[in-house]
Amino acid sequence: MDNLDFEDNEVGRMISMICAVANDGVIGNKNQLPWPHLPSDMKWFSKQTRGNVVVMGRRTWHSLGLMKPLPNRINIVVSRQAEIAGANTVITDNVNQRVIDLQQEYPARDVFIIGGAQLYRSTMPITKKFYITRIYSDYPGDTYLDIEVLLENTKILQEKVIDASEEYPKHAFQIFQRVT
C-alpha cells in the first residue's frame, strides 16, 4: 500500500490516543474489533506505537487474546481493582495522573492510549494528539466513541485517504492535535 510516512510536526513527546472508528462511532463488538482484518490499519497502528508506551483497559487487553504484551512496546494495562495475569498492570482510581507519571518516566517515548472506549473517555482531558482511522462502512457494534466530541478543539494535521477496493472499504488515516 501507499507510504504512510507523515512528517512529525511536533517537538517533544506527548500523550496521544490511537483508535479506529467505523460509521456511527462503532469501535468494538463482543470485545473484538467489529470489522474483518484490515492490514493497512494494523500496519498504521504498529508504525505509530512501536517503541512507545501503550496503555490499555483491561477489556482491550483481553480482546487482544495474546496474554502477553504487544512486542517492542512498553505495555501497561489499567484496572481499578485487580492484577491481570501476564500483564504489567497499573491499579488506579486516578488514571490520568498515572498516565502523566508514565510520560515523565519515559520522556523519550510517546504514550499512546490504545483503548477501549472507557479508557479513551477517561483520558480525553490529557490527550493531546489523536490518531484516528476512519472506516467508512457500517458494522454491528456494542462499543462506541463519539468521535465528534472527542475531536472538539482540535485541528487536523494530516490525512491520507485510501479508496475502497474489492477487498477493503474506504478508510482514512488522520492525525489531529488539540488546540486549546
Ligand SMILES: NC(=O)c1ccc[n+]([C@@H]2O[C@H](COP(=O)([O-])OP(=O)(O)OC[C@H]3O[C@@H](n4cnc5c(N)ncnc54)[C@H](OP(=O)(O)O)[C@@H]3O)[C@@H](O)[C@H]2O)c1
Ligand atoms: N477500534 C479500536 O481502535 C479499538 C481499540 C481498543 C479496543 N477496542 C474495542 O473496545 C472494546 C473494549 O472497550 P471497553 O470500553 O469495553 O473496555 P476497556 O476500556 O478496554 O477496558 C475497561 C476496563 O479497563 C479498566 N479501566 C478503564 N478505564 C479506567 C480508568 N479510568 N481507571 C482505571 N481503570 C480503568 C477497568 O478495569 P477493571 O474492571 O479491572 O477495573 C475497566 O473495566 C472491545 O470491543 C475492543 O475490541 C477498539
